[in-house]
Structures are given as structure tokens and as C-alpha cells.
Amino acid sequence: MSVTYLPLQAWNQHWTLDGTLVRCRYCGVSQDLTDAGAFQHAFGCKARTLEAQHPSRELAALLQQKIQLGLF
Template structure:
């Protein structure tokens, strides 16, 4: 099985984060249900509205994901 090149994965991860979340000062906001999570709650799973299409069965940690995305190597 062929593995996706790292630079493509980084681009996809950045696109996915930007597609789901909006960084607004010290808050991360879901682009779909507009629920916000402050930085000081980054250790907690994000709580979407019950009918939010961005909600997943597994816990979401947008602050942790943002750190992961920003620390991945970037290639043009």
C-alpha cells in the first residue's frame, strides 16, 4: 500500500482544521454550530451542538489539533 507523502498530509490536515474551526482570539469556534471553546479549556473535549454536522463519535480537541498542524513541517 502506497503511503501519502508527508507534505500532502500536512496540507490536508491544515485544510481540514481550517474547514472545521475558526480561531478568534483566545477562542476556537466551530464553523458549523458556532460553539466556542476558550484556550483555558483546551484540555477538555469540544462540545458541539447536538445537531452539528461537524460533531464526530470520538472526542475532538481542536486546540491540540491546531498545535499538531502548526508544528508539522511545511513544504511548498
């Protein structure tokens, strides 16, 4: 039986994976998963915040937590 991992579910509300790209679900802009820089949303994107966003780093941290908790 599969158990939903809520932090990963929250990440998926804003981002989607497309091959080696992470893509904003709101503006469609993408960035390579290996790019550790801040994500650059399209102008006017409602997901854009004043604080820099690093979806690749966030995803890596979430997966690492899931592994450490034995949920993977």
C-alpha cells in the same frame, strides 16, 4: 510565495479562531484555546462525531509539524 499546508487547510474547514477561542464553523459553539478538554458541539451539529474532538490540540500539533518541516 505562499504554499498551502493541506493539514491546516483541512482544520480550517471545521474550525475558526476568534481571539483566544476556537469556534465550530457549523454550530458556532466556542471553546477557549487553553481548554484541553473535548469540544462540546451544539446538539444536532453535523460536525459532532462519536469520537471526541480536541481542536486546540490538533492545531498545536499541526503548527508544530509545520515548524519542523521548515514551512513556517
